[in-house]
Amino acid sequence: MIGCMCKYSPFAIFEGFSEEGKIINSDIDGFDKSxxxxxxxxxxxxxxxxxxxxEKGIEEVFLVNCCDSIRRLKDTLEKMDEIKFVYMMDLPRKNSCCSKDMLKNEIIKFIKAYEEYKGKEFNIEKFNKGLYKYLSPKREKEKDYIVLLGAKASLDxxxxxxxxxxxxxVNETCSKEHYITEVNNFNSIEEIAEWYSDQILSKTPCMRMxxxxxxxTLVEDPNLKGIIYHTVKFCDHYSFEYMGLNKGNIPIIKIESDLTNQSNGQIKTRIEAFNEQLNGGQFKMKEIKNxxxxxxxGVDSGSTSTNVIILDKDKNILSSVIVRTGARAKDxxxxxxxxxxxxxxxxxxxxxxxxxxxxxRYNIDFVDENITEITCHGKGAHFFNKDVRTIIDIGGQDSKAxxxxxxxxxxSFVMNDKCAAGTGRFLEMISKTLExxxxxxxxxxxxxxxxxxxxSVCSVFAESEVVSLIADNKERRDIIHGVNKSIATKTVALVDRVGRNPGFMMTGGVxxxxxxxxxxxxxxNGKLFIAEEPQICGAxxxxxxGLEKILETL
Structure with missing residues (x-):
């Protein structure tokens, strides 16, 4: 098997050597070797x-020359005993006659390099037969669907x-399966390379083009319900496209990852909230006897506190309870x-x-239905103040706008990433440091x-910075002011990503x-509305x- 980077790899060429090319899909927990x-x-x-x-024991690698990092990766792979063959193809950034000639020569160069490595010739007959594997099927008219755009995402x-x-x-990232639009019979490597270069450059372009x-065309289908846009940490190439799409009318959510297996809670909450935004959530109602x-x-099981609210049919609050979440959320x-x-x-x-x-919420066995805290905060904020349009929720382990x-x-909504900087836990950590x-x-x-x-943008480094300020004999109130400013800077950056719409409310323990x-x-540069008890908004x-769903069925 030949491990490949993306859809621009010439997979059918490998068939001429009786080899199979596979896109390298990541499914790892961390960067152990790299x-x-x-x-x-x-x-x-x-x-x-x-x-x-x-991890997969892949010995042969085909790379596409897209950036400095991939070029440095090639240098490293060439020095590793585990890798027997590595080839990098220069991919033109344009779809022109000169570009096709350049790519044609790149394909021929690869065939010669692999012939020399394998010690066998490229078989045109096997190539012709293998083409049918990559013929793009005629796509039937889709029902409603979500498209995954942006950078390649991990399997996880x-x-x-x-x-x-x-x-x-529907996955439309660069890890989408390779396809061709037509099948021909060829008699020479020259013909094959010329035809294949046109096929490759005619694909829906990636953002490197x-x-x-x-x-x-990927976002103009009337059956498209929403967009999940993925970007890779420290690589801003796709962020430019996201900024343009984010101004459209199609619901969109951005997820940034480092391509390793991600935190279940964060990702699950984001996707579920996006799903609720699209369809409002579906409940299985039980019979109402009286x-x-x-x-x-409403039961809000957070990392710091667990909050319970009971409403009657007229939306009167009959009880409001806040308890600290201990070692077991269920208890x-x-x-x-x-x-x-x-x-x-x-x-x-x-x-x-x-x-x-x-x-x-999923660890509480007595609840009937589950809804993300993002959707719940929207309803709760509206209950407390009908003029609220932007919610800032700073909880124990994350922040949301x-x-x-x-x-x-x-x-729309955004959440902070896995770092705890700017959250309730961060403040607790700083309070202990400052005694x-x-x-x-x-x-x-x-x-x-x-x-x-x-x-510092990291909670651990920020704490170290605070320790240094203590050592410099800075006043505690001055340090606290600096911490408050740091949290405010991160928080307002989140707000700006959803739009600074007046009618601001802040919820959560912070x-x-x-x-x-x-x-x-x-x-x-605006006033925050704070409810009498800001921690109960989600509950x-x-x-x-729940009450709305009940009344709908009556």
Whole structure:
């Protein structure tokens, strides 16, 4: 088998040698080998290629010359005993007569190089027979579907997307299967190379090509329901296309990864929220025995706190409970459930529908349905203030910016990546370092003498920077002010990605921190609406969604 990078590899040529080419699809947990064999600044795409080649025991490699990282990867592969053959093809960036001549010569050069390596000649008859494997099937008119665009995604990410969508996924990244549009019988290598170069350059162009206008056809299908756009960390090539698509009318979500197997919670939440944005979520309703006594419960199982809300049919809050999430999310949920039922003077059997949300929602066995906290925060924010259009939610382990419409429905959203910088956990870590309680830290940074800036974007490095400031004998209030500014900078950057639409609301435990609120408001140049209890917004939204579903069936 010959391991290949992308759809531009001449797969049918390999058939002439009785070999099969396969796109290298990553399915690894980390960069075990590449961290030692490649420079630390190399992009994750080149690293994942190297680790996957080693893990799968692939000895023959075909690369396409697309960037410096791939060229450096080729240099490394040529020095490895495990790799017996490596070839890099120069791919023209244009689709012109001169480009086709150049690619034709590249294909002929590869055939000669592989003949020399294998010690056997290219077989034209085998090539002609093998062409049928790559003939693109006539595509029937699609039903509604989602398209995956952007940079190549890992198998793990693709499976997570497919598992959490109600629509089929069509992969249009560079890991899409290789295809040709016609089959001919050829008599010479010269004819084959000339024909094949035209086939390759006529494909829907990737973002590396000079003219990418034909890519618009990928998003002009009336059956297209939404776009999942994938980019690779530290490679901004596809981000330019995303910025243009993000201004259109088709729902779109951007996911950035390093091509290794990703955090289940983050990816699952994003895809599920996107799916809910497209179809509103479907509930399996149980029978309502007493239509006069309808109660809906929302359970928000977060990393820091577990919150439970009970609403009656008139949307009155009958109970509101917040407990700290301990080592087991399930135990905290049961504790909050008991307290909420006791406060409302109800039994579990009285509750018509229980909706779970938050990262721990799938570990709670007493909920009837699950909805992402993104959708729930939209409904909860609208309940508290009808004028809210942009929600900032800073929880224990992530931050979100959510744009909603006049009915509380999610229009778009973004989440921070796996780093905890700018979250509740980050503040807890800094408070311990500064030896101050969180409630005191909330107000101590409001007044300061020196305008300190925390420059690190990583929570671990930011803590190290704080330690250095302590060693420099800086005032604690000045350091706290710097931390607040750092959180505000990251938060407002998220807001700008969904659009700075006035009508701002902040939710989550960090919304109780006066210093962070002030810093965010200064950067937003706008006032934040804070509910009386900002931590219950998600649970309220979950209960509201449940109540709406109940009332729809009556």
């Amino acid at each position: 961290e030692t064999l490649l420079h630390p600044s190399m992009c994750s795409y080149s690293k994942v290629l190297l680790d996957t080649l080693i 990410l693709i499976h997570k997307i497919e598992d959490n969508l109600d629509y089929p996924l 000079a003219d990418t206008t034909n890519r618009r 239509k006069d006594k309808i109660y809906a419960m 905290s949920a049961y504790k909050a459930l008991d307290l909420a039922l006791k406060e409302a003077k109800l039994t579990k059997e009285d509750i018509s529908l229980i909706v779970g949300t938050g990262y721990g 959510i744009s909603i419409d006049e009915n509380g429905n999610v229009k 101050i309680e969180l409630k005191d830290m909330s107000v101590e940074g409001l007044t300061y003498n020196e305008d300190i800036t925390i420059t 919304a109780k921190n006066a210093g962070v609120i002030k810093a965010i408001e200064e950067r937003l 309220v939204g979950a209960a509201l969604i």
